[in-house]
Amino acid sequence: MTGSIGMTIKETSEQAGLSEDTIRYYEKIGLLPRAERKANRHRIYQIEDVETMKPITCLKKRGMSLDEMKPYLDLARNDALQASPEVFDLIQSHKRKIEQQVASLQQIIDLIDSRLVRGNFAAEGCSLPEEEKRMPNAPGANRSVS
Amino acid sequence: MTGSIGMTIKETSEQAGLSEDTIRYYEKIGLLPRAERKANRHRIYQIEDVETMKPITCLKKRGMSLDEMKPYLDLARNDALQASPEVFDLIQSHKRKIEQQVASLQQIIDLIDSRLVRGNFAAEGCSLPEEEKRMPNAPGANRSVS
């Protein structure tokens, strides 16, 4: 039964677009919280669980490692950003990272458009900070890219 | 000497931000062309070589695999986009991918801004094509994308 009480790991896997093994693996490494179990030890999931799984695929495709995305998912589980100021800051800094990604992707697009001449391809085009050099407040640095 | 004739692998590694081992590895797997050698078999590089190496780090951070980026780098080496129409199409499709990345990153940013409510986090937010469905010859499909 697809029942009102919860979904099996199989159903969940189909919904979330992750294999059953992958879901168990994510649980094992702590990317997902330990799932509830039925009396027979089988995992049960709710739709909310699926919704916390979907972003994983999404973030992974951007080159984010499973470790890096943990705080993101923790946040997604905690319902809102009302959390602690520290978490808020963390998300803000993630946001800045993403904005930089967008900016340099946009540069690549521009370069492709302008014929992609070797010397310019990525001479300065890729300004992702190796290790985020958390600029204290980064006033002019991040602009919207559109 | 940093000399006029070429750079050592060490200098190149510093310039390109890749380890010497990584550069040799990239050569081995064919991501970089076989470097010129001196009489003593040591590799020599020119500034242009560094410039073809820099984008690798850049593209990698976006989650592109080494295999995927090969055509990109081939192009970067061939001086201009005057190449073949096939290559042009390929680059165009890469460009579209990147644009989709930008779009969904932007969605993430928007969601963070709007408080990141669980259910919406990535319900539909992630529309990257799973496997690039390499269209055999890209019929009418790719022209201008903007």
Add this chain to the structure above:
DNA sequence: ATACAACTTGGAGTGAACTTCAGGTCAACA
């Protein structure tokens, strides 16, 4: 009672992308 499907677990295997290692060459310098 027996078979079967759907799950469980822990652990081993896989592929990509490096990184490290062991052993060797070569040129320059004390």
Add this chain to the structure above:
DNA sequence: TGTTGACCTGAAGTTCACTCCAAGTTGTAT
């Protein structure tokens, strides 16, 4: 003359992110 340092090669080892497997349990169907 030896030894040091920068490089070479091929191969083995590591990490990440899975993926597969074997053995066991439970619930349902025949």
